[in-house]
Amino acid sequence: MGDITKVLEQCPICQCRQFYLSKDFNQFVGCLIMLIGIILVPFTYCLSLPVFALIDWLLHSKVQTIINCYKCGSEFRGFPKGNLKPFMHHIGLKYDKCR
Ligand SMILES: [Zn+2]
Structure with missing residues (x-):
């Protein structure tokens, strides 16, 4: 729980660095x-x-607002939103191809 205020920089599951905000x-x-x-x-x-x-x-x-990973779709709670934005369709498309 020590680093809960740390900004989410990288997905611990797929190492993706792009995230979007969504409502839980x-x-x-x-x-x-x-x-x-x-x-x-x-x-x-x-x-x-x-x-x-x-x-x-x-x-x-x-x-709550949750942070979602573009690549693997994992949900992260309790991280500061930073400058993250809601889902961007063109970024989502990019990761769709990788799946
Ligand atoms: Zn991920």
């Missing part, structure tokens, strides 16, 4: 929440949509 959030749960909101529209006079959008947003804001 189950996409399925997010979709389910919106679906319930849509289903309830006729009963709530469309009030369910903003309410469920808010619930969705609250869930998103509560979840």
